[in-house]
Amino acid sequence: MKLREFAKQLGLSPTTVSRALSGYPEVSEATRARVASEAMRLGYRPDINAVRLKTGRAGAIGVMMARSGEIHFAEFMSGMAQRLETADTDILITPITAHNDDDEMQAYRRLVESRRVDAVIIHSPRPKDPRIELLNSLGLPFLVHGRSETEHVHAWLDIDNENAVRRATEHLLDLGHRRIAMVNGLRGKTYSIHREHGFRIAHQERGFVVDPNLMVCDKFSDESGFRHARSFLESANAPTAIVAGSTMTALGVYRAVRSLGMTVGQDVSVIAHDDVFPYLTAENMAPSLSTTRSSMRAAGTRCAELTLQLIAGRAVDEVHELWPVELILRESTAPPP
Amino acid sequence: MKLREFAKQLGLSPTTVSRALSGYPEVSEATRARVASEAMRLGYRPDINAVRLKTGRAGAIGVMMARSGEIHFAEFMSGMAQRLETADTDILITPITAHNDDDEMQAYRRLVESRRVDAVIIHSPRPKDPRIELLNSLGLPFLVHGRSETEHVHAWLDIDNENAVRRATEHLLDLGHRRIAMVNGLRGKTYSIHREHGFRIAHQERGFVVDPNLMVCDKFSDESGFRHARSFLESANAPTAIVAGSTMTALGVYRAVRSLGMTVGQDVSVIAHDDVFPYLTAENMAPSLSTTRSSMRAAGTRCAELTLQLIAGRAVDEVHELWPVELILRESTAPPP
DNA sequence: ACCAAAATTGAAACCGATTTCAATTTTTGC
DNA sequence: GCAAAAATTGAAATCGGTTTCAATTTTGGT
Numbered sequence: 001m002k003l004r005e006f007a008k009q010l011g012l013s014p015t016t017v018s019r020a021l022s023g024y025p026e027v028s029e030a031t032r033a034r035v036a037s038e039a040m041r042l043g044y045r046p047d048i049n050a051v052r053l054k055t056g057r058a059g060a061i062g063v064m065m066a067r068s069g070e071i072h073f074a075e076f077m078s079g080m081a082q083r084l085e086t087a088d089t090d091i092l093i094t095p096i097t098a099h100n101d102d103d104e105m106q107a108y109r110r111l112v113e114s115r116r117v118d119a120v121i122i123h124s125p126r127p128k129d130p131r132i133e134l135l136n137s138l139g140l141p142f143l144v145h146g147r148s149e150t151e152h153v154h155a156w157l158d159i160d161n162e163n164a165v166r167r168a169t170e171h172l173l174d175l176g177h178r179r180i181a182m183v184n185g186l187r188g189k190t191y192s193i194h195r196e197h198g199f200r201i202a203h204q205e206r207g208f209v210v211d212p213n214l215m216v217c218d219k220f221s222d223e224s225g226f227r228h229a230r231s232f233l234e235s236a237n238a239p240t241a242i243v244a245g246s247t248m249t250a251l252g253v254y255r256a257v258r259s260l261g262m263t264v265g266q267d268v269s270v271i272a273h274d275d276v277f278p279y280l281t282a283e284n285m286a287p288s289l290s291t292t293r294s295s296m297r298a299a300g301t302r303c304a305e306l307t308l309q310l311i312a313g314r315a316v317d318e319v320h321e322l323w324p325v326e327l328i329l330r331e332s333t334a335p336p337p
Numbered sequence: 338m339k340l341r342e343f344a345k346q347l348g349l350s351p352t353t354v355s356r357a358l359s360g361y362p363e364v365s366e367a368t369r370a371r372v373a374s375e376a377m378r379l380g381y382r383p384d385i386n387a388v389r390l391k392t393g394r395a396g397a398i399g400v401m402m403a404r405s406g407e408i409h410f411a412e413f414m415s416g417m418a419q420r421l422e423t424a425d426t427d428i429l430i431t432p433i434t435a436h437n438d439d440d441e442m443q444a445y446r447r448l449v450e451s452r453r454v455d456a457v458i459i460h461s462p463r464p465k466d467p468r469i470e471l472l473n474s475l476g477l478p479f480l481v482h483g484r485s486e487t488e489h490v491h492a493w494l495d496i497d498n499e500n501a502v503r504r505a506t507e508h509l510l511d512l513g514h515r516r517i518a519m520v521n522g523l524r525g526k527t528y529s530i531h532r533e534h535g536f537r538i539a540h541q542e543r544g545f546v547v548d549p550n551l552m553v554c555d556k557f558s559d560e561s562g563f564r565h566a567r568s569f570l571e572s573a574n575a576p577t578a579i580v581a582g583s584t585m586t587a588l589g590v591y592r593a594v595r596s597l598g599m600t601v602g603q604d605v606s607v608i609a610h611d612d613v614f615p616y617l618t619a620e621n622m623a624p625s626l627s628t629t630r631s632s633m634r635a636a637g638t639r640c641a642e643l644t645l646q647l648i649a650g651r652a653v654d655e656v657h658e659l660w661p662v663e664l665i666l667r668e669s670t671a672p673p674p
Numbered sequence: 675a676c677c678a679a680a681a682t683t684g685a686a687a688c689c690g691a692t693t694t695c696a697a698t699t700t701t702t703g704c
Numbered sequence: 705g706c707a708a709a710a711a712t713t714g715a716a717a718t719c720g721g722t723t724t725c726a727a728t729t730t731t732g733g734t
Binding site for chain 3: 003004014015018019024047048049050051052053055
């Protein structure tokens, strides 16, 4: 049903109907109520494409999705969806050909030029991230989930990775561990750098030295956790504790420890960062896994909210949120044997 | 940059430029080439909202996302994205308030009435799924990922769940197992029903009887795998093999077996369905996990393709694909002790 | 060289809403 | 009771493309 038709049935002009539905103040309460109830009854709803053309709003937030199946993705999206449900705003997924910066840049250009989205959210930035400069120059509002060190001002929401790993490491040091290994995230990402920082600071602060041989970067997966932990534990001077980048990584680490006939929480302590996935709970692992915890879903919800604010015109330099991370101690961390 | 402006710079009419870019045959090759290269150079791209208004196409495929973090979601989406990258079609996520059919129905209505999508993909249907009837009556093209038994004709792509579990079960029976438990997916979903069918058929065919106490339905998660496996294994007449619904479930099952001092692949055999996640590989589990395997990502890619065909007008009753499932035997299945 | 047919281009209508500006009705103040 | 102000409504322009239909140019056959 079109506006013309609908308005005619009500005996009103399209103008009035449009105003009634959009909540303009110039329409009488009686009329508005009638229009609203009739719209519901007859199932009239403005053609979103016409609205967008006229208003210049795309009514959507873009999210770039790397081809490599990001495990966090679903949770984050789900959180976003929760907030956007009532905002009449869609989420637009744009696929990115993996590992190719140029393609991603091109995708952003396309998004802006064709007016497909009002804003985008970008993930896993690097310290000097070319996307940030590009989006700035294109004038498309954007929120960074994570942080960057570029001089271009940008809105961001990040968790306090440095502090999280710092506290986790301090905890291990306080338990008496002196050789601690770290299976970090992807090399070059800001979050990996921050985590490494936290790891180093904790050592320095207590006067210990980090062994570079005990630090490695890789993607978050069961497989990489296993491989690196195994390699650490088999080396000459094996660590007594391991800091893992994610619960998936921790799964692999657990497996590696067991495969060598050792026990997590006795022979080797393990602590990991937990993004809180409904299908894999740190609490339920055996032994239960000590973690630094921050809900990916909550981040998605908040990022959606902040992005809506940016679209509404909130100043970019006001939008910075650093989320503290909980430290939750369970059975997987204990004094060294 | 707008069409008017761009056309003026080329010394052509908007008409010709539009035709050149949309690949109409009436424009000379020379002109088309010039328009295309200038569009690239100057960064002109039609305002997608204007195009959509005029053509009546939304340029997007909708996917309903349940609030409960579906683990398969990201992989499927990623597969879709891969196909749609070159189709100038977006993916639109619509959040659904969990466990509420009415809300979901309302969301579909909204989608159709506001012309937001050209088609939708629905997941995890039930045998009598009200969504299918609704979408049929609304006239919105849709593809079902999974199957339903409703009399309303619909396009679908599904994997052969029945056969997968049947072969998995036959394999266990052939190894000599006589008490086999099954941790199935959510009750009421067609795929769970098909899997149960496969499980029963395998037994019947060889003249064995299924013990209803050894069958349970639940969501796919590490936690549910643990809980049910543990409960099975602690019961009076414990099973010697377990069929798990997903690799996540299998993780929990492994844990349960270990927690009772038993060994997977010796005391208890385990086999699971594997949707192929990049962060959790059946091959790498300890012991490596026997699976029925079918790539969720590939399904996403194919579903996107089929949906595009539906939008292009392909007959709904032609679009039915049943994918066979590989059976991959590894260390987790062996004869009973 | 000429005319019919084919190829190419452009003017203007249109998609379905929003919003400006003007017109009309109602309310208010005295 | 009347003028001025406020509230309410509507006509028409507009967003930025696509597509119909008509006009013009080019090509081909004799």
